[in-house]
Amino acid sequence: MDSAQAYVIVGGSAAGMAAAQAIRQRDPAAGITVLSEEADAPYFRPLIPYLVSGRKQAADMMLAGSGPYTGQNIQVWTDARVAAVDCNAQTVTLADGRQLGYGKILFATGSRPFLPPEIRGTDIEGVFALRTLDDARRMAKRAEVTRRAVMLGGGLLNLKAAFALLERGIRVTLVVFSPEVLSQLMDPDDALLIRRALDQAGLEIRTGSAAREIMRDQSGVCAVGLDDGSEIACQMVCIGKGVRPNVDFLAGSGVRTGGGIVADRFTACNQPNTFAAGDVAVTYEPVSGRPIMTALWTNAVEMGRCAGLNMAGVPTVYSGTFGILNATQVADMPFVAMGTVHTRNLDAEIHRHASADAYRKLVFDAEGRRLVGAVLVGDITNAGIYRYLIREKRDITAVKRQIVRHRLHYGHLLAI
Amino acid sequence: MxxxxxxxxxxxxxxxxxxxxxxxxxxxxxxxxxxxxxxxxxxxxxxxxxxxxxxxxxxxxxCRHCEDAPCMHACISGAIRRTDDGVVVTDADKCIGCWTCVMVCPYGMIGRDLERHKAYRCDRCxxxxxxxxxxxxxxxxxxxxxxxxxxxxxxxxxxxxxxxxxxx
Amino acid sequence: MAVAEDIIEKSIDPTVHQMLARARDLGLETVWDRYEKMLPECGFGELGVCCRNCNMGPCRISPFEDQGPQRGICGATADIIVARNLIRMIAAGAAAHSDHGRDLAHTLLLTAEGKGGGYEIKDEAKLAALAAEYGIATENRSKEEIALDLARAVYAEFGKQEGFVQFTRRAPAKRVARWQKMGIDPRGIDREIVEIMHRTHIGVDNDPVNLILQGLKASIADGWGGSMIATEISDVLFGTPAPVRSTANLGVLKKDEVNIVAHGHEPVLSEMILAAASDPDLVAEAKSLGAKGINVVGMCCTGNEIIMRHGIPLAGNFMQQELAVITGAVEAMIVDVQCIMPALGSLCECFHTRFISTSYKAKFPGAVHIQFSEEKALEVAKQIVKVAVENYPRRVADKVFIPEEKTECMVGFSTEAVVKALGGTLDPLLEAIKSGAVRGIAGVVGCNNPKIKHDHGHVALVRELIKNNVLVVTTGCNAIACAKAGLMLPEAADEAGEGLRGVCQALGVPPVLHMGSCVDISRILATCAAVANALGVDISDLPVAGAAPEWMSEKAVSIGAYVVSSGIFTVLGTVPPVLGGPVVTDVLTRGAEDVVGAVFAVETDPVRGAGLMIAHIDKKRAALGL
CATH class of the missing domain: 3.30.70 (Alpha-Beta Plaits)
Known part of the structure; x- marks a missing residue:
């Protein structure tokens, strides 16, 4: 046991590695140890669908040395799952029995896929919940014998996995309980263009359906039974039903959890020298101020950097994040959803504009003076300026016309 | 330097x-x-x-090549880095065209090359x-x-x- | 329909608001959208300091002395470049008007020779008057014989090398003497235009003032030459306009008839389209296809030509040409030359509208070309109308949206009609001016321009003028704006000041007199000349002023130049591309006073622009001792 360890980071993904990088920038000499339960060295998790599609190799996804992750002497222990934390002794115990002391510790253990218990057979060979690089490897292997795959859940992660499989020539059916895909990111009406693009790309989508049972034969998955009694023969099932924070290792530690790990505005937990960041942390939404949890790389990096600065002695307020802050492109249709975008029964001023190849919904507060949310589909130009306006709660009266017509540019903000 | x-x-x-x-x-x-x-x-x-x-x-x-470039930290594929000269550059090979950088740039200075499906920006030549x-x-x-x-x-x-x- | 605030700010015309909202719903682009996309416009162009006249360049002069080149590669200063560019604009404008005049002369020639396919000489009195001006014998000669001589005489004006252009001699003797003294009395029409092209070639005229003088010379050849020929010969062939009532604005399109929009400039085409549209066979065919009839409406200056001679309704001005198509109710947009947006082609493709070009000089992407021919005029016109009629069944009911608004108007005040309204002599007008009931006369003309809220520049300026007892005479897109705004009704006298109101009520005329299309600014010149001659003074002594509140075309630059050259102070509502040349700017706004007795002013606010005109009128009144 090396109690001289100044910084221990539990979790080697976005939040953990961003924190390690931030600490290293402030403190070139400090000892930094990252404990990752995965066998792989830290990697860009959002890229794993590319391993399934075959477009990238694992080596192309490694974090160290890429982008801002250039800090030296960050010790990463792989296969190092933390089993317990003793906040009085300031030690952690690994599942294999090793112990490690810490000066300051960051909990950035992320989340794991949620497997709905009402679906029978989620443990069958060929059933996946794509989360880790290892999941992706196994999924790629299974894809070799898969002619048809069923995706359960219409979220972004499942859509990306679906397209990875489509690229491999596999027939893919998406089973969505909600009335429309991407229901977490937008109202059904906002998703029409994306839905059309998905349909045109060859994805089969069944909305309003739920899986009851996954069936097996000698080679693993052979079919999915739906709640309407129908069955879809398939060789692979991918479950995308949300995630749950990894907090079990904190049982008995005294670190306060409530859904996730509760952190204050300086990313600190209730025990001395403990911090939390990323998917596992409960943060708050800047517009409403209410507590939320997100599972987004970008948010995790931001909070992780903030935690790293706080740990390194630079008090830094974490300004929170939108529960919804997504940009991506599926089926050649780029879109951005951010801030308050579910507007049914919402007291808000809403401007929608639809054309053949673009859609936008801009959500203002009830007084119409502040932008609170935006969905941009097709044309996402200058989305970052909207994000800035939402986040800073700027009075947008002077540029509202430009926002509504999607003509806003930074020059307008300089001129007002 | x-x-x-x-x-x-x-x-x-x-x-x-x-x-x-x-x-x-x-x-x-x-x-x-x-x-x-x-x-x-x-x-x-x-x-x-x-x-x-x-x-x-x-x-x-x-592009202002921000000191704490939001695009660089937000990038989900590690495609954006800062050179020794302080220039924030996008590595087109690594860029997957997810447009997260577009979503976080408060100046709207990142372009989308739709033909190549890559983000682009000033590289200060x-x-x-x-x-x-x-x-x-x-x-x-x-x-x-x-x-x-x-x-x-x-x-x-x-x-x-x-x-x-x-x-x- | 709730209309976005930014659309409301684009125009004062409710039909424009409705149609732009409609365009936005349909995802259609209009001139306003393209203007916004063009912003910022290039400052070098705005200042007039870029030169592409030779291939050592292109050159542009930096407006900031400490940064960037101050001379072109040939050594040209900003003033030289600005002056060259400006007079090239005059050359293009004068060429456009004059070529229009030439087409009319050609039509008169063919008609006189008996080769005109349907034209006739309608105004023999005017024919006789023009013959007298040209010294052509009329006694015991047929109208065709006289017309033949007249046609040859006016035709010759274009290629004349020496002497003078006959109609310039309508100007007061003092004016002509001034032109001669300054060396700007044009020798012919084409010659002065050609000389501009020569002088602005690399290494020829590099004196900004000398260049501008040539510009004025060519512009005089336009206003008192090409344009005046266009006006006068049109009157001979199609009749001199007399007051007639009609309606204006997009509401003139009919939801149950074949709608034909005649757009462009020259009456040679539109007159025959009108004739063809009343052809019983074509009307019967239209009815057999479910239409109640054939509805021809005018657009831009073609609209002015046919409303003032026939009372044909006017659909709108320059900025409304796309909006007419967006109504979804136009079977054919028939065009000849000038001010026709190439955007119409792709726009018409979004609807059933046939976009038909008719002049070999003016072809457009997306247009069907049916070559018009004066020799077979009626035959070709019928062919064109037939295309429109046969297109009626392709109209898509769901896509039709015609605004209701249309405004009554009284138009057709040619100089002759004005004199007639006055009881056969100018005296009542002169008396009214002397008494101060009419403070002065303003000629308000020109285009539309998305830089100015559509029609606001026109209407606000005109309203301010009549409120201050200034009688307004107008042509072109300003005339259409005034018609739509209800200013061309005798009842609009209520908006006029007390003195002008009384005069209008006594004569039963509107306070804003429609004198025609943009070539018909020659009518304004002729009226001014007549008033000046009656008073025994020069035009520059008269309490008159000019304005082009929303101008944009090169023709407007030529117009401005000849109006000022004729001695009339002129206010421009958009900034001409000359501010990069301080000497040129000074010549136009101050120095020209010594040369032609008038200057330009630039004022983008229409009410303040009217103020400048009124102040000028008052100054001239004082000088006349009024």
Missing amino acids: TQPKEIFAITDRCVGCRTCTIACAVAHSASKTLFGAVAETPRPKSRIYVEWAPPAHKIPLV PDRDIPACVAACPTGALVYQTVPAYAADVRRHASSEMVKGKGS
Whole structure:
């Protein structure tokens, strides 16, 4: 046991590695140890669908040395799952029995896929919940014998996995309980263009359906039974039903959890020298101020950097994040959803504009003076300026016309 | 390390001719010539923008290579890094076209190359002594200076304007 | 329909608001959208300091002395470049008007020779008057014989090398003497235009003032030459306009008839389209296809030509040409030359509208070309109308949206009609001016321009003028704006000041008199000349002023130049591309006073622009001792 360890980071993904990088920038000499339960060295998790599609190799996804992750002497222990934390002794115990002391510790253990218990057979060979690089490897292997795959859940992660499989020539059916895909990111009406693009790309989508049972034969998955009694023969099932924070290792530690790990505005937990960041942390939404949890790389990096600065002695307020802050492109249709975008029964001023190849919904507060949310589909130009306006709660009266017509540019903000 | 130079815009000097945008696109073309560039497919793209805001502002806008570049940290594929010269660059090989950088840039300075499905932005012309836009600006609205040198110029200009003002 | 605030700010015309909202719903682009996308416009162009006249360049002069080149590669200064560019604009404008005049002369020639396919000489009195001006014998000669001589005489004006252009001699003797003294009395029409092209070639005329003088010379050849020929010969062939009532604005399109929009400039085409549209066979065919009839409406100056001679309704001015198509109710947009947006082609493709070009000089992407021919005029016109009629069944009911608004108007005040309204002599007008009931006369003309809120520049300026007892005479897109705004009704006298109101009520005329299309600014010149001659003074002594509140075309530059050259102070509502040349700017706004007795002013606010005109009128009144 090396109690001289100044910084221990539990979790080697976005939040953990961003924190390690931030600490290293402030403190070139400090000892930094990252404990990752995965066998792989830290990697860009959002890229794993590319391993399934075959477009990238694992080596192309490694974090160290890429982008801002250039800090030296960050010790990463792989296969190092933390089993317990003793906040009085300031030690952690690994599942294999090793112990490690810490000066300051960051909990950035992320989340794991949620497997709905009402679906029978989620443990069958060929059933996946794509989360880790290892999941992706196994999924790629299974894809070799898969002619048809069923995706359960219409979220972004499942859509990306679906397209990875489509690229491999596999027939893919998406089973969505909600009335429309991407229901977490937008109202059904906002998703029409994306839905059309998905349909045109060859994805089969069944909305309003739920899986009851996954069936097996000698080679693993052979079919999915739906709640309407129908069955879809398939060789692979991918479950995308949300995630749950990894907090079990904190049982008995005294670190306060409530859904996730509760952190204050300086990313600190209730025990001395403990911090939390990323998917596992409960943060708050800047517009409403209410507590939320997100599972987004970008948010995790931001909070992780903030935690790293706080740990390194630079008090830094974490300004929170939108529960919804997504940009991506599926089926050649780029879109951005951010801030308050579910507007049914919402007291808000809403401007929608639809054309053949673009859609936008801009959500203002009830007084119409502040932008609170935006969905941009097709044309996402200058989305970052909207994000800035939402986040800073700027009075947008002077540029509202430009926002509504999607003509806003930074020059307008300089001129007002 | 010497202080890196940056591109500054003197907005009251901009006449809105967009010569900078042409020079930028040509500098990022394969042929590096205007007549060659207009024949290339896909067309080379300018990384500098000249916008208009009422009542009559002409505003050149270009990537500021922010110190804490939000795009770099937000990138989900590790494609954006800062060079030793302080230039924030996008590695097209690593870019997967997810547009997260577009979503977080508060200045709207990241373009989307739809043909290549890659994000692009000002790279401050690494092969040139002076960025193409600055070299091309016919009115001196764009300057390439270190921060202290530019600040000194602005102070000098302001004081000479004051002297002129008194004399009139 | 709730209309976005930014659309409301684009125009004062409710039909424009409705149609732009409609365009936005349909995802269609209009001139306003393209203007916004063009912003910022290039400052070098705005200042007039870019030169592409030779291939050492292109050159542009930096407006900031300490930064960037101050001389072109040949050594040209900003003033030289600005002056060259400006007079090239005059050359283009004068060429456009004059070529229009030439087409009319050609039509008169063919008609006189008996080769005109349907034209006839309608105004023999005017024919006789023009013959007298040209010294052509009329006694015991047929109208065709006289017309033949007249046609040859006016035709010759274009290629004349020496002497003078006959109609310039309508100007007061003092004016002509002034032109001669300054060396700007044009020798012919084409010659002065050609000489501009020569002088602005690399290494020829590099004296900004000398260049501008040539510009004025060519412009005089337009206003008192090409344009005046266009007006006068049109009157001979199609009749001199007399007051007639009609309606204006997009509401003139009919939801149950074949709608034909005649757009462009020359009456040679539109007159025959009108004739063809009343052809019983074509009307019967239209009815057999479910239409109640054939509805021809005018657009831009073609609209002015046919409303003032026939009372044909006017659909709108320059900025409304796309909006007419967006109504979805136009079977054919028939065009000849000038001010026709190439955007119409792709726009018409979004609807059933046939976009038909008719002049070999003016072809457009997306247009069907049916070559018009004066020799077979009626035959070709019928062919064109037939295309429109047969297109009626392709109209898509769901896509039709015609605004209801249309405004009554009284138009057709040619100089002759004005004199007639006055009881056969100018005296009542002169008396009214002397008494101060009519403070002065303003000629308000010109285009539309998205830089100015559509029609606001026109209407606000005109309203301010009549409120201050200034009688307004108008042509072109300003005339259409005034018609739509209800200013061309005798009842609009209520908006006029007390003196002007009384005069209008006594004569039963509107306070804003429609004098025709943009070539018909020659009517304004002729009226001014007549008033000046009656008073025995020069035009520059008269309490008159001009304005082009929303101008944009090169023709407007030529118009401005000849109006000022004729001695009339002129206010421009958009900034001409000359401010990069301080000498040129000074010549136009101050120095020209010594040369032609009038200057330009630039004022983008229409009410303040009217103020400048009124102040000028008052100054001239004082000088006349009124």
